[in-house]
Amino acid sequence: xxxxxxxxxxxxxxxxxxQVSKDGRVFLYWKGNLVKTLSEKEGCRFLERLDQAQDGxxxxxxxxxxxxxxxxxxxxxxxNRGRG
Numbered sequence: 001x002x003x004x005x006x007x008x009x010x011x012x013x014x015x016x017x018x019q020v021s022k023d024g025r026v027f028l029y030w031k032g033n034l035v036k037t038l039s040e041k042e043g044c045r046f047l048e049r050l051d052q053a054q055d056g057x058x059x060x061x062x063x064x065x066x067x068x069x070x071x072x073x074x075x076x077x078x079x080n081r082g083r084g
Contacts, residue, residue: 015030015031050062
């Protein structure tokens with residue numbers, strides 16, 4: 001029986017989103033939690049990069065990078081990881 005392998009990106013939901021305030025600041029959220037606020041100048045650059053993204057997956061990548069890409073799946077689980 002052949003199993004279809006799904007790519008990592010097919011199974012990921014869109015966990016990042018953004019919101020622009022009236023004064024030009026951009027708020028970035030990860031799973032509904034505010035993780036970064038961009039100034040008006042930074043926000044403009046970010047929005048330009050977001051507009052250049054070709055699809056939702058690339059927009060998610062742009063937001064992940066600007067927030068420090070803190071959820072890559074390779075975070076350390078503890079001091080003794082891999083030992084023992």
